[in-house]
Amino acid sequence: MTFLERTTDARRFRQWEGNVEADYIYTSGVAxxxxxxxxxxxxxxxxxxxTACGLDYLPPRLFCEDCFLxxxxxxxxxxxGRVAAVTMAHLDRRGTPLSRPQVWALVTFEGIRGGLVHRxxxxxxxxxxxxxxxxxxxxxxxxxxAITDIEGFEPVRS
Amino acid sequence: MRKVxxxxxxxxxxxxxxxETGKEMCFEATKMALDSAGLTRADIDMVVNGTAPDAFDGVxxxxxxxxxxxxxxxxxxxxxxxxxxxxxxxxxxGWWHVASGLADAVLVVNEEKMSSCQPxxxxxxxxxxxxxxxxxxxxxxxxxxxxxxxxYMHVHGVKKEDIARVAVKNKRNAVGHPCAQxxxxxxxxxxxxxxxxxxxxxxxxxxxxPSDGASAIVLASEDFIRRRKIKDRAxxxxxxxxxxxxxxxxxxxxxxxxxxxxxxxxxxxxKISDPRREIDFAEPYDPFDYKELHHLEGLLLAKKGEAPIxxxxxxxxxxxDLPVCxxxxxMGVGNPxxxxxxxxxxxxxxQLTNQAGKxxxxxxxxxxxxxxxxxxxxxxx
Numbered sequence: 001m002t003f004l005e006r007t008t009d010a011r012r013f014r015q016w017e018g019n020v021e022a023d024y025i026y027t028s029g030v031a032x033x034x035x036x037x038x039x040x041x042x043x044x045x046x047x048x049x050x051t052a053c054g055l056d057y058l059p060p061r062l063f064c065e066d067c068f069l070x071x072x073x074x075x076x077x078x079x080x081g082r083v084a085a086v087t088m089a090h091l092d093r094r095g096t097p098l099s100r101p102q103v104w105a106l107v108t109f110e111g112i113r114g115g116l117v118h119r120x121x122x123x124x125x126x127x128x129x130x131x132x133x134x135x136x137x138x139x140x141x142x143x144x145x146a147i148t149d150i151e152g153f154e155p156v157r158s
Numbered sequence: 159m160r161k162v163x164x165x166x167x168x169x170x171x172x173x174x175x176x177x178e179t180g181k182e183m184c185f186e187a188t189k190m191a192l193d194s195a196g197l198t199r200a201d202i203d204m205v206v207n208g209t210a211p212d213a214f215d216g217v218x219x220x221x222x223x224x225x226x227x228x229x230x231x232x233x234x235x236x237x238x239x240x241x242x243x244x245x246x247x248x249x250x251x252g253w254w255h256v257a258s259g260l261a262d263a264v265l266v267v268n269e270e271k272m273s274s275c276q277p278x279x280x281x282x283x284x285x286x287x288x289x290x291x292x293x294x295x296x297x298x299x300x301x302x303x304x305x306x307x308x309x310y311m312h313v314h315g316v317k318k319e320d321i322a323r324v325a326v327k328n329k330r331n332a333v334g335h336p337c338a339q340x341x342x343x344x345x346x347x348x349x350x351x352x353x354x355x356x357x358x359x360x361x362x363x364x365x366x367x368p369s370d371g372a373s374a375i376v377l378a379s380e381d382f383i384r385r386r387k388i389k390d391r392a393x394x395x396x397x398x399x400x401x402x403x404x405x406x407x408x409x410x411x412x413x414x415x416x417x418x419x420x421x422x423x424x425x426x427x428x429k430i431s432d433p434r435r436e437i438d439f440a441e442p443y444d445p446f447d448y449k450e451l452h453h454l455e456g457l458l459l460a461k462k463g464e465a466p467i468x469x470x471x472x473x474x475x476x477x478x479d480l481p482v483c484x485x486x487x488x489m490g491v492g493n494p495x496x497x498x499x500x501x502x503x504x505x506x507x508x509q510l511t512n513q514a515g516k517x518x519x520x521x522x523x524x525x526x527x528x529x530x531x532x533x534x535x536x537x538x539x
Contacts, residue, residue, distance in 0.1 A: 018289045023276040024216035029179035062178075063185040065226035068192070068199045070185075 040145035045077040119152030163391035166195025166376035169500030172492030175273035183372035184227030191374035203261035205230040208248025208268040228267035243532020245498035270494035304357040309411040314463030322350035324447035332486025334516030339492035369492035373500030392510040398423030417456025438523035502528040
């Protein structure tokens with residue numbers, strides 16, 4: 001059977017309501033624990049080093065995805081990174097226009113495999129690939145050991 | 159089709175909650191399996207992942223999420239899922255990768271992190287029901303099993319204490335398992351009979367726990383095994399899988415016809431005509447104690463209604479004539495859905511290659527059968 005009337009309001013039809021409720025508590029894992037504790041207590045980011053492949057992983061991992069070595073050595077991520085890609089979000093997840101666009105970036109660091117996706121703390125007109133940035137952290141007392149301890153990335157030279 | 163052997167196995171601890179992420183658990187099991195086979199990730203052609211619906215870990219597209227921990231980076235990689243049957247079915251998927259000639263060496267990695275789901279994974283299981291016919295009644299999954307158990311007891315006149323013996327046997331067998339979550343050397347039939355009633359006749363100690371855990375195996379072709387001079391291998395001589403009507407109300411609950419059909423397929427492929435005589439031990443799926451009995455009958459290793467009698471007579475003990483769940487099973491080792499491959503396929507490998515340690519069956523064994531439900535089973539020797 002095909003509906004001949006066109007409507008986008010499903011509630012106008014005979015319907016059953018349901019809700020798949022699901023709540024979660026996640027563990028940050030072995031490598032994640034190191035990363036978040038260092039971020040909270042020391043205000044720095046750690047990468048895990050694969051001595052066999054000569055790679056430093058950010059975010060740190062327990063293992064090298066290539067050679068499958070267990071990684072136990074952690075190194076500091078350089079404080080200065082670069083914007084590898086940007087986007088300006090104009091709509092929220094429901095499709096409603098945002099009062100002003102949000103700027104998001106992929107930030108990478110020299111010699112580091114991977115990177116972080118986070119807010120870029122510049123006006124949209126100034127968001128560009130290649131911008132030198134550093135993490136802006138919350139004050140130590142406000143940090144809880146979460147990715148949101150980083151408020152975003154801001155230009156090294158304003 | 160080409161001959162396929164299992165050449166390595168590994169598994170993590172099974173616990174109610176592990177610190178490791180799903181990826182990290184997969185890595186630990188995979189690394190162990192590769193080490194036991196004497197291989198590295200570079201030797202692997204393809205990777206199969208088995209894991210339950212995303213709602214348990216709370217990560218959508220969790221097959222892709224787990225990929226790096228499974229050794230799947232830059233390899234052909236597939237996730238399979240067939241309910242609890244994934245505990246065995248993912249190894250069937252691995253088998254066809256090798257048997258078909260597409261791959262020489264394949265990793266199969268199964269994972270579950272059920273502790274993420276709050277307050278209990280049961281809250282996710284509640285949504286497997288039909289949203290219009292069943293869910294308005296707010297059913298609980300245990301009800302299905304309680305009714306199936308009741309039907310099985312009713313048809314054959316099975317006593318509750320004979321079912322409880324399975325829980326006692328498996329939790330005691332698990333004492334020898336380094337990964338076990340619920341091993342108990344002192345448990346008695348009375349302990350099971352006196353435990354909390356969840357949904358009669360299912361009591362607390364009739365049921366396996368939710369767990370975090372991962373397991374992995376390595377499969378390889380006969381050529382590969384010969385070329386690499388690999389000594390420890392267990393051949394997968396037959397596999398079968400089958401599903402019944404998806405309306406569980408349309409089955410006669412006392413006998414798992416789907417298991418029997420899967421078993422017949424596997425036995426035929428393995429040229430086994432008298433399974434009770436030709437099979438030395440079994441790892442049937444035991445998420446509930448009565449399920450081991452139900453599945454033994456489905457596997458045609460006991461006549462209908464005979465499995466409780468064999469259990470009472472000690473036939474299914476580790477030193478009996480037909481050891482059943484020498485690993486400790488799901489009842490003793492734990493039940494991280496797909497990762498129960500460790501007690502099923504892993505245990506067959508360890509027993510058949512004489513690496514089961516304290517769990518080793520004291521007499522010589524050559525042929526075993528493993529089965530998981532979601533209605534599936536493979537057979538090995």
